[in-house]
Amino acid sequence: xxxxxxxxxxxxxxxxxxxxxxxxCRAANGLTPDCRFQNPxxxxxxxxxxxxxxxxxxQGSLESRAxxxxxxxxxxxxxxxxxxxxxxxxSMPSMVTSLAPDAAALGDPSCPALGNARFVxxxxxxxxxxxxxxxxxxxxxxxxxxxxxFEIFDDGREITLESRGCVLAPPDATTNDVxxxxxxxxxxxxxxxxxxxxxxxxxxxxxxxxxxxxxWEWRPGRGYSRIAGSETAYANGIExxxxxxxxxxxxxxxxxxxxxxxxxxxxxxxxxxxxxxxVTWTDDGRLLVASHHAGTFDLLKCLGIDxxxxxxxxxxxxxxxxxxxxxxxxxxxxxxxxxxxxxxxFQGRLYLGTFAGDRxxxx
Numbered sequence: 002x003x004x005x006x007x008x009x010x011x012x013x014x015x016x017x018x019x020x021x022x023x024x025x026c027r028a029a030n031g032l033t034p035d036c037r038f039q040n041p042x043x044x045x046x047x048x049x050x051x052x053x054x055x056x057x058x059x060q061g062s063l064e065s066r067a068x069x070x071x072x073x074x075x076x077x078x079x080x081x082x083x084x085x086x087x088x089x090x091x092s093m094p095s096m097v098t099s100l101a102p103d104a105a106a107l108g109d110p111s112c113p114a115l116g117n118a119r120f121v122x123x124x125x126x127x128x129x130x131x132x133x134x135x136x137x138x139x140x141x142x143x144x145x146x147x148x149x150x151f152e153i154f155d156d157g158r159e160i161t162l163e164s165r166g167c168v169l170a171p172p173d174a175t176t177n178d179v180x181x182x183x184x185x186x187x188x189x190x191x192x193x194x195x196x197x198x199x200x201x202x203x204x205x206x207x208x209x210x211x212x213x214x215x216x217w218e219w220r221p222g223r224g225y226s227r228i229a230g231s232e233t234a235y236a237n238g239i240e241x242x243x244x245x246x247x248x249x250x251x252x253x254x255x256x257x258x259x260x261x262x263x264x265x266x267x268x269x270x271x272x273x274x275x276x277x278x279x280v281t282w283t284d285d286g287r288l289l290v291a292s293h294h295a296g297t298f299d300l301l302k303c304l305g306i307d308x309x310x311x312x313x314x315x316x317x318x319x320x321x322x323x324x325x326x327x328x329x330x331x332x333x334x335x336x337x338x339x340x341x342x343x344x345x346x347f348q349g350r351l352y353l354g355t356f357a358g359d360r361x362x363x364x
Contacts, residue, residue, distance in 0.1 A: 124178030229266030310358030
């Protein structure tokens with residue numbers, strides 16, 4: 002009992018030194034917020050370019066939270082947008098249990114339909130496949146650990162999603178982010194073993210030599226294979242080169258973006274980035290990495306935030322995918338947003354999302 006009391010006092014005293022949360026919702030430091038979200042962790046562009054597709058992880062504990070996918074259609078004048086719920090729908094028709102006769106399934110044929118199961122989206126990735134279909138792949142932590150696959154229908158005015166299949170995550174995996182290949186295969190980051198204690202594993206990764214993270218590749222008919230050379234401490238955001246040969250993987254507790262040649266299984270380069278979260282492509286072929294500058298107790302506190310936005314410092318780092326030269330585009334602490342997980346250029350603005358808060362922001 003005395004040990005527990007002492008530990009509680011230590012945690013509280015250290016917690017007092019954490020970065021204050023951001024509770025107001027006003028523009029500041031060149032950024033404008035929109036505070037109508039629940040942990041908007043990742044972004045993708047809709048095929049027509051009319052909207053951002055946003056993955057909201059929802060609030061509460063991992064066992065109770067429920068999230069959603071929304072389309073955000075910004076105003077050209079202000080950047081603020083309308084929010085349109087894409088998934089789950091208010092009423093779920095038969096498409097969640099069966100496909101239309103002319104719709105070819107994607108993913109693993111043995112994966113059961115999501116149905117009305119709890120849905121907690123995390124990393125997302127949109128792509129046009131070789132067969133012409135526009136798809137969205139989604140890491141899901143709901144009632145099952147899975148990659149959910151949707152076809153995107155976007156006529157420039159309305160956007161809808163249709164379920165097209167799924168793939169269950171490998172046993173004991175904690176998936177994080179996904180990138181789609183042109184034939185409907187995908188690569189997914191695996192942060193650590195689900196059977197591990199999350200906090201203990203995180204401390205071992207941050208302060209020790211524990212390296213349980215890596216990336217998987219999944220292909221139809223062959224299933225999962227581990228990508229050699231991708232081992233890291235808490236595998237986070239993932240992207241692939243346009244030809245699919247190279248994987249760019251963020252090692253969150255390794256403080257590095259690593260580049261792996263999937264043909265040789267060799268790590269061919271890396272760039273130092275503090276706490277790299279998601280990684281996205283710019284239109285001119287650069288990588289944008291959301292970088293966290295947070296202490297351990299900042300991270301722990303932000304996991305349980307239920308009001309406002311986590312306030313710890315972040316950077317947006319631009320990386321040349323060939324040379325891995327980098328430069329900081331944005332360095333921010335304080336209102337109106339912190340703990341940014343993703344940065345995506347869209348319609349002439351840079352949009353930002355977070356894993357721990359009620360808002361997105363843009364400049």
